[in-house]
Amino acid sequence: MAYxxxxxxxxxxxxxxxxxxxxxxxxxxxxxxxLASEAAANGIAPATADRFLSxxxxxxxxxxxxxxxxxxxxxxxxxxxxxxxxxxxxxxxxKARQFQDTFDRxxxxxxxxxxxxxxxxxxETDYGAFQGxxxxxxxxxxxxxxxxxxxxxxxxxxxxxxxxxxxxFDPDRTTGAWAGEIGMVQMLxxxxxxxxxxxxxxxxxxxxxxAPDALMSGGKMLEHLGWRAGEPWLQEVTVPAQMDWSxxxxxxxxxxxxWQSLGVIPRNGRLADLPASLILPQGHKGPAFLTYxxxxxxxxxxxxxxxxxxxxxxxxxxxxxxxxxxxNPDPGLNAAQMKTLQQKLRARGYDVGQIDGILGxxxxxxxxxxxxxxxxxxxxxxxPTLLNRL
Numbered sequence: 001m002a003y004x005x006x007x008x009x010x011x012x013x014x015x016x017x018x019x020x021x022x023x024x025x026x027x028x029x030x031x032x033x034x035l036a037s038e039a040a041a042n043g044i045a046p047a048t049a050d051r052f053l054s055x056x057x058x059x060x061x062x063x064x065x066x067x068x069x070x071x072x073x074x075x076x077x078x079x080x081x082x083x084x085x086x087x088x089x090x091x092x093x094x095k096a097r098q099f100q101d102t103f104d105r106x107x108x109x110x111x112x113x114x115x116x117x118x119x120x121x122x123x124e125t126d127y128g129a130f131q132g133x134x135x136x137x138x139x140x141x142x143x144x145x146x147x148x149x150x151x152x153x154x155x156x157x158x159x160x161x162x163x164x165x166x167x168x169f170d171p172d173r174t175t176g177a178w179a180g181e182i183g184m185v186q187m188l189x190x191x192x193x194x195x196x197x198x199x200x201x202x203x204x205x206x207x208x209x210x211a212p213d214a215l216m217s218g219g220k221m222l223e224h225l226g227w228r229a230g231e232p233w234l235q236e237v238t239v240p241a242q243m244d245w246s247x248x249x250x251x252x253x254x255x256x257x258x259w260q261s262l263g264v265i266p267r268n269g270r271l272a273d274l275p276a277s278l279i280l281p282q283g284h285k286g287p288a289f290l291t292y293x294x295x296x297x298x299x300x301x302x303x304x305x306x307x308x309x310x311x312x313x314x315x316x317x318x319x320x321x322x323x324x325x326x327x328n329p330d331p332g333l334n335a336a337q338m339k340t341l342q343q344k345l346r347a348r349g350y351d352v353g354q355i356d357g358i359l360g361x362x363x364x365x366x367x368x369x370x371x372x373x374x375x376x377x378x379x380x381x382x383x384p385t386l387l388n389r390l
Contacts, residue, residue: 024150028058031145039158048165052137055172059138063146065178072304073335073357076281077326080310083123084317092118092318095127095211102199102212106219111229117218119315120185120301128184131208132177136160136169140180140189156180159189168192168205176208183207184214187221195221225300231274233294234312236267236324239284246378248278249368250291250361259290266290268321281309283381286329289313305361330383338363341382344390345370 023034032053039049074082096103096114103114125131140160143153160180163169169189176182182192184207196205197220199212207214240263247254247262256271264278276290289309298308313324333341335357342352342363350366359367364380372378374389 023154024145024147028145032056032141035141035144035154035157039161042158044158044161045165049161052161052164052171053141056137056141057135058145059134059142062134062139062142062178065134066143066146066148072306073338073359074306075332075359076287076306076309077329079306080313080324083310084314088122088126088314089317091127092122095121096318099211099215102215105199106216109216110219110223110227112219112222112227113233113315113319115315115318116222116227116233116312117185117215118318119311120218121215122314123307123311124181124186125184128211128214131175131183131186132181133175134178135172136174136176136180136182136189137171139176139178143180153180156189159193162193163189168196183217184211185218187217191221192217195224222297222301225297227297228294231294232272232292233298234292234309234316235269235271235290236313236316236321237278237288237290238265238267238325239263239278239280239288243284244378245280245284246368246372248280248284248378249364249380250277250279250296251365253277256290264288264290267325279309280379280381281306282327282329282332283383284377284379286327286381287324288327289324303360305359305364330381330385333382333384333387337384337387338382341367341387341390344387348390 024031036046036049036053040046096118103117106112106117107114121127137160140153140157144150144157160169164171174182177186181188187195187207192205192207195217196207197213197216198205199216200210205213205217207217243262253275256274256276259276259278260271271290272292274292276292279289279291281287291312295312298312302308302311317323338357338359339355342355342357345352345363345366346355348370350362350369352363352366353360359382367382367386368378368380370390371380371386374386376386376389
């Protein structure tokens with residue numbers, strides 16, 4: 001799932017992605033020839049590029065997987081209950097004990113709370129049990145050839161070539177997720193180049209078979225993305241029956257003390273003395289959370305709002321937080337209704353991204369604006385009432 005990471009992170013290598021973005025589609029053989037030429041322009045030896053690309057094939061199964069992401073259409077309560085089980089909690093705690101020394105090093109070196117990394121490890125590969133069987137070279141080149149997101153995947157092809165030149169990637173045998181991520185915490189090739197760590201001291205970075213290597217590498221990457229040591233990331237709260245719901249959402253950050261003065265109360269513990277956003281994933285009658293600056297780092301790993309919130313919440317559960325109060329949210333929209341809503345919002349000039357039935361950040365922002373205009377609770381949760389009013 002890490003394929004949705006912020007594109008600016010994936011493009012930091014200076015591989016001329018802007019010019020390359022238009023070079024997608026067309027004949028696959030000609031496309032590979034273009035990759036070879038661009039690789040040479042980026043300083044990759046022609047023999048390396050030719051050997052890397054020689055056996056690469058377009059993989060229709062990759063494209064099918066790319067277009068079949070219905071799980072992200074589920075609302076937070078359904079999605080989180082689907083991903084979080086008692087078995088995953090128990091296994092996470094067992095892994096924390098098994099690799100305590102590694103997690104101690106990660107916390108000392110990178111300032112990353114072990115429960116955050118455990119949650120990613122669980123969701124990405126079920127603690128390493130399911131790492132994907134797609135040929136990684138085929139997946140990356142197929143997605144770079146496809147014109148949906150060439151600016152993300154084309155640079156990853158060249159990063160994989162660099163790994164190949166360093167003896168750390170086999171284009172014939174390296175496998176992983178359909179979107180090109182490799183290893184227990186699912187890292188893209190550019191991230192491996194920049195953040196790969198030999199955690200077990202054997203002189204080789206093996207993200208597929210060495211948990212210390214994978215975990216140390218993931219910890220370094222999250223620190224690189226801006227994780228702030230010793231700070232929380234998410235806290236469940238209760239909200240009053242009435243307040244200005246338009247203040248909710250990631251875009252609004254207020255001092256935690258100000259949220260408390262508005263009646264937002266921590267369900268457990270105390271609020272941190274940090275700027276925070278009030279998140280209502282299913283409206284003001286459903287679960288409620290305050291997110292702190294570290295929560296923003298999650299979006300550098302994955303840009304699905306529902307996935308990010310679930311991963312952040314699961315990390316708090318592993319750390320001992322109770323099950324959230326689901327409340328009694330108003331009924332939401334099904335996938336077809338959500339697409340209709342997105343079409344209506346787009347017709348009104350809002351940027352909602354793809355018409356995909358997924359309640360992402362752009363759709364949430366547009367929903368909140370229309371709720372405010374129509375005099376509805378502006379909590380960014382789309383309901384049949386809103387759809388009918390539009």
